[in-house]
Amino acid sequence: MLLRFVDGRPVSQVTEDFLGWACGVFAGEGKKVFVLVWDNAAWHVSKRVRRWIETHNRRVPRTKRGCRIRVCGLPVKAQWLNPIEPKWMHGKRAIVEPDRKLTADEVKDRVCSHFGCAPTEPLKQHVT
The missing domain is CATH 3.30.1370 (Ribosomal Protein S8; Chain: A, domain 1)
Known part of the structure; x- marks a missing residue:
């Protein structure tokens, strides 16, 4: 992934x-x-x-x-056909912290760890 x-x-x-x-x-x-x-x-x-x-x-x-x-x-409105949706659902459940909101960096670290992806620099939106 x-x-x-x-x-x-x-x-x-x-x-x-x-x-x-x-x-x-x-x-x-x-x-x-x-x-x-x-x-x-x-x-x-x-x-x-x-x-x-x-x-x-x-x-x-x-x-x-x-x-x-x-x-x-x-x-349109057929997310069950998307093979990534179940992965996202399990990923969300795996990284959630029931006692508090996670920081953006904690979310990134946990998502990368869960999916086994190397962290990369975020893409930047160029505002013109």
Whole structure:
């Protein structure tokens, strides 16, 4: 599992940054295509993100670098079809602290530990 946190809101620019990072990781592993299953969150289905994916997918064969993205969108209000949802549910239960609210750093540490992911720098929302 690849996991990144975000400083700021998950807007289209952050989604593009995440996809670029994920493509770099997968290409480094020799993958040619990665299948992206996601819901209809505004930052997933925005015109900007769709255009970024189209441009990226056209560039990969020309440059022979990177991996293509195959988007599989989920139907609206069908979260049970998303294979990540049960993982999130179990993850939330595993990291919760019943006696107090956790700090952002504690949440990040516990989530990374639970899912076995190396901590990475959060993606930053660039406000223009």
